[in-house]
Structures are given as C-alpha cells and as structure tokens.
Amino acid sequence: MTTKILIAGFGGQGVLFAGKAIAKMGMDKDMQVSWLPSYGPEMRGGTANCSVIISDDEEIGSPIVNIPDILFSFNIQSFDKFESTVAPGGILFADSALISKKSDRTDIKAFYIPATELASKNDLQGGANVIMLGKFVAESGLFDKDEFIDHMVSSIPATKAKLIANNRKAFDIGYNYKD
C-alpha cells in the first residue's frame, strides 16, 4: 500500500519536521519513502509544505503529492488550498485553533485538533506539529504508537532530556485527544 501525505502550514510550525518524522519512521520499517519540501522564499515566514510518500510494496514514482490520502493543515491558507484535493476516503487533520472552517465533504474523514492552543496550554510552545502527529498515528493506523515516539525522539541527543520529554508529552496529548 502507498500512502501520500501532504503537510502544509506556515514556515516555523514544524511542518517539515513532522514530514521528516513520518518519512524516517517509514524508512526504519523498511518501507520506500520520499520527502519533498516546498523551498525558497516561502520558508521565511510564508507558507511551507512537504510531500511525504510511504509505500510497503512499490517503488515511489513521482515524489510530488497532488492528491493526498492524508492532509495536515496548520493554517487557513493551506486549508483553502488543499482541502478539496484530498483523495476520496482520505483523512484531514486540521489545527482548529487556527482554522475556524470545517470541511463539508462527506467522502473524507476530518479531525479537528486545536493543536496550537493545546501546545501553549501545556507549556509546549512549538509542539503543535507533534500533537498533530500523535493524532495522526492514533487515527491512520499506519504505525505503532510506542515505535513512532521512540523513533521520533531517537534523533534528539540524550543531553536534551527536556526536549525528549516534551515531545513525548505533546505526542500523547494528540494521541489521546477526542473531538
């Protein structure tokens, strides 16, 4: 099965990191993976997005995701731009602290997580992306929870224990969040 994921928001929201965490997890599970960022001036405060493809049975052709099976939307601009492109049967994860709209599509599953708000309430500034990853792992069924967290924090040096703890905490908040 091949899953095409698009993660979109502002530069600085950890959009590229979230994509990298998914791609790395896929790679460590011996899947085919690709990660393609938007690049250029949009990285400096403008919109940023990345295409991630993971597959357990085929070589990845085009690395560009035009019709995502899974969309992460971290701002209203990306919601407006990409919500209509989600494949039928796909999943939308939207940061409802920043996006007041809801999708009126009936052919996709949509989850609204006030990730930015949850992050600041729990003293986890900049952790909205990891909160969303937690919800993604809970709802997509693609990866095991503990395995995903362990892989995600494995790139953080042990000396930054606080950062590891915060990432684990943020992930759990998202994983356990109910609408």
Added chain:
Amino acid sequence: MAKVLMKGNEAIAEAAIRSGCRHYFGYPITPQTEIAEYMAKRMPKIGGVCLQAESEIAAINMVLGASSAGVRVMTSSSSPGISLKSEGISYMVGSDLPALILNVQRGGPGLGGIQPAQSDYYQATKANGHGDLHLIVLAPNSIQEAADYTSLAFELGDKYRVPVMMLADGALGQMMEPVEFKEVAETALPEKPWATTGTECKRKKNIINSLFIKPDELEVSVNERFDRYAEIEKNETRAEEYMTEDADIVIVSYGITSRICKTAITLARKEGLKVGMVRPITLWPYPSNTLAKVAKTAKEFLVVELNKGQMVDDVKISIECSRPVSFYGRTGGMMPTPEEILEELRKIGGRIE
C-alpha cells in the same frame, strides 16, 4: 552501512567525500547551497578544503588548479552559475582535467526562478563551453543514484581525464530519500603521473595547459581527446529500459521527470495502454543504440522533460526519424502531474489504434 534519510544535496556531498574528494570550491545559489554548507562542516574535520570563492568564475578556476595538482575536486552550482563556469570548464577539457561539476538546475533563462527545471540539457550535452568538446553527463533520478553517480563521476573523470557533469534539478537537490553509501578506500584512488605535484628533481616537469598556438599540434590534441570520447561512448553509455518489451508507446525521459513518467505508465497500463520508457542515465554519451533497438517494436515516442523539448532532436536522430516523436513538458519551475502525462498518452493511444 545502514540506510540514512538525506537530502539529495547532502547525499551528493557525503558521497563525494567518501569517494576521496577533499577539495570543494563553490559559490552559493539556490537550490544547491546545502552542498557548500555540508562541505563547510565536514571538510575541515577530515583535512579537506571547502572554500567559498568570490564568484563562480573564481571557483571553477580553483577547481582547475586543484585538479592540475592531481586531487579529487568538485564544484556545484545551479543554472546561472554554471553559465559563469563555462569558460573554466572549457579550459579544463582543453587541459584534460577531471572534476565533478554538479548542476542542480533551476528555471531559466537569465536569473529565471529557483524551482526545478531541466532547461540546461542543451548546455550540458552540446556546448558547456567553447571548442570541440564533450562532458560526460550523468542524470540520476533518485537520491541513491545521486550518491552512486557521484562516485562514478570521479571514477570516470580520472579514468578518461575528462570533467564530468552531474545534471540534477531542484527537486532532487531538496528531496529526502533513504540512501546507503559505498565506502571507497583512499588507497584505491588512481595514480596521476601527469599531475603537477613537484618533480623533486626526479622526473621531467609536467605541464597542464590548453594553449596550442600551432594548428597542427592543437588538432593532434583534439583528435587524441576524441579517441577517448569514442572509448567513453563504447564503454560508458547507460540507460534504463522500463516495460519496453511490449510497449506501443515509449516515453523518453530522464532525472526527476522519469519518476513522474513511471507513475503515469502505471496509470496508463491500468487503462490498457501499452506504455514503456527509455531513461537515459548518461545524457552524453547518449544511449542511441537502446532507442534504435526499441524503435523496432514501438509505434510512437513521447519525450517528457522540464523544458521546451531540448532532447527531442536526440531521440529523432537516434531512431533516424523512423517513428513519430512528440513532446510534453512544463517549464519555468513547473512540474507535470502524472495525470497530465497520462492525458498525452491517451491522445497518442487514440492515434495508433
């Protein structure tokens, strides 16, 4: 070694280091600046040199100097920067100096844009500088290939004493994929008895030069180089054939675009269209024989590139215009979707029914 997830630019830099490259000279330009960043971090730790020159022209001439001294050396840039390097590249060809020159292409002409393009095909394959010359031109389509062909570029350059260009694009430079590196032992680097390393009063001095005032001498020098080009054409031409055995329509595409085409082929095959692909891996020498062979059974060819059709003539010449050749491409930094290519395939499919 285990697989690591890396950007194309970083993987190329790491592969170069593992291939014994200890000298990097460059000047920043999007979308390939990560190479210089990576080299700046790594080179000082391993006794190498990473130097940001005052311009692309300075950088390529530093490459010329380092290569004259016999070391493995590379430079990298993106389209407008490669134009600036053209003079130095020609001098390197004329001096028989190997080096890796990487072009992570962006849209042109002029300053153009910063998004992926393949619009330097003509430049790379026909005339990357003045004079009778060729460069070996390698076109990877994945991060693993980008790493592998970096090593290959150094090997071929040293073997034939020619500069080698790797033609990538902004997408390959910026995307991450798993990559596994091959270790090349330092001792495996070839001897270069021609290099200007100092005679120690033990041998005749070596001279690295591209100036031959006497026409008869220059002709001998160029002819000798073209003998080597003939060897390269015979031994080093590379292409991938993908589902060509039963294909009525054969796509010809290279680099990142060939991957979009593979997805389009999967979609087309589901609709019953028999589509395959020839992917040139060396853009020079061009895999004409592979195309000529495939033309015996194919009915039509479709060239797909991120430009306005620069490779079409090479395909027509290779198959001696024995089949219709059409073109689909996007340019300026735009990338086609597999569905756009599928639409072209449907049109051709309708014609050949």
